[in-house]
Amino acid sequence: xxxxxxxxxxxxxxxxxxxxxxxxxxxxxxxxxxxxxxxxxxxxxxxxxxxxxxxxxxxxxxxxxxxxxxxxxxxxxxxxxxxxxxxxxxxxxxxxxxxxxxxxxxxxxxxxxxxxxxxxxxxxxxxxxxxxxxxxxxxxxxxxxxxxxxxxxxxxxxxxxxxxxxxxxxxxxxxxxxxxxxxxxxxxxxxxxxxxxxxxxxxxxxxxxxxxxxxxxxxxxxxxxxxxxxxxxxxxxxxxxxxxxxxxxxxxxxxxxxxxxxxxxxxxxxxxxxxxxxxxxxxxxxxxxxxxxxxxxxxxxxxxxxxxxxxxxxxxxxxxxxxxxxxxxxxxxxxxxxxxxxxxxxxxxxxxxxx
Numbered sequence: 001x002x003x004x005x006x007x008x009x010x011x012x013x014x015x016x017x018x019x020x021x022x023x024x025x026x027x028x029x030x031x032x033x034x035x036x037x038x039x040x041x042x043x044x045x046x047x048x049x050x051x052x053x054x055x056x057x058x059x060x061x062x063x064x065x066x067x068x069x070x071x072x073x074x075x076x077x078x079x080x081x082x083x084x085x086x087x088x089x090x091x092x093x094x095x096x097x098x099x100x101x102x103x104x105x106x107x108x109x110x111x112x113x114x115x116x117x118x119x120x121x122x123x124x125x126x127x128x129x130x131x132x133x134x135x136x137x138x139x140x141x142x143x144x145x146x147x148x149x150x151x152x153x154x155x156x157x158x159x160x161x162x163x164x165x166x167x168x169x170x171x172x173x174x175x176x177x178x179x180x181x182x183x184x185x186x187x188x189x190x191x192x193x194x195x196x197x198x199x200x201x202x203x204x205x206x207x208x209x210x211x212x213x214x215x216x217x218x219x220x221x222x223x224x225x226x227x228x229x230x231x232x233x234x235x236x237x238x239x240x241x242x243x244x245x246x247x248x249x250x251x252x253x254x255x256x257x258x259x260x261x262x263x264x265x266x267x268x269x270x271x272x273x274x275x276x277x278x279x280x281x282x283x284x285x286x287x288x289x290x291x292x293x294x295x296x297x298x299x300x301x302x303x304x305x306x307x308x309x310x311x312x313x314x315x316x317x318x319x320x321x322x323x324x325x326x327x328x329x330x331x332x333x334x335x336x337x338x339x340x341x342x343x344x345x346x347x348x349x350x351x352x353x354x355x
Contacts, residue, residue: 113135161177270335
């Protein structure tokens with residue numbers, strides 16, 4: 001039921017970039033995660049980037065648009081707007097999303113959805129590939145507790161999503177609207193309720209995923225959650241699946257939380273993606289935000305091409321290739337499946353010619 005390969009990876013669909021990388025050639029990132037806003041209107045109990053402290057800083061619209069135009073020409077294929085804050089808090093986010101698509105770059109959005117009112121939805125739905133809403137409970141009371149907000153935000157979110165689905169039908173756009181929930185002891189009893197709610201709204205899917213401890217997070221109360229205790233939910237949630245809706249229960253990712261070794265000795269994924277924070281800094285990895293060794297430069301000071309081909313990034317890639325031990329990285333990071341694939345690709349077992 002995971003038609004969008006959310007519990008896997010999609011690097012296999014980019015053989016040209018892979019062949020260039022295997023040949024030792026420079027490649028520009030296929031995917032970027034960009035944080036338009038450092039501020040957030042929620043304070044979720046599980047927030048991995050709480051250490052960024054929700055600073056009220058926002059990317060400069062003109063500079064970002066200039067860099068997006070450049071990145072589209074360089075071959076960047078997708079941007080996900082999310083990051084350390086709520087992207088819809090940026091006053092120009094609608095214009096930024098439209099410009100991103102006009103630059104030849106596909107757009108995805110991770111948001112809490114509370115600000116996705118009709119005028120914004122009407123502006124961005126035609127320029128967006130997908131919107132994934134963080135919705136971490138099935139009732140207003142538990143939602144307010146986990147998101148550390150008011151119960152009314154739950155109702156506002158439901159209204160926004162209902163309106164967006166209806167608007168999408170009216171406009172005839174192809175944007176995929178879904179939801180995701182981080183499975184926690186506080187909300188586990190409501191996951192079925194949540195699945196019922198989002199299916200009734202008309203969303204395409206609900207992702208149920210495990211918490212992953214960021215090594216810089218202030219919060220650590222979920223670092224030892226035993227996901228074996230929630231295995232029974234997979235079958236219960238399967239009853240919601242049909243031709244228009246699916247629950248993507250990330251069982252494989254949950255099982256990997258207990259693995260003894262990662263399966264790769266070096267991180268190989270960094271050439272294929274990057275992260276731009278709300279201050280305009282370009283980072284090699286979101287797990288190392290704040291570590292100057294992983295900061296490539298700033299879009300306020302240089303073109304993206306100069307940053308990507310610059311000495312700082314070159315030095316970082318050398319350290320990652322020769323010194324960085326992934327065992328010290330975040331478990332099940334966004335690039336984990338890609339690293340497993342790339343490690344096997346570059347360290348093949350015997351008899352691989354017998355296809």
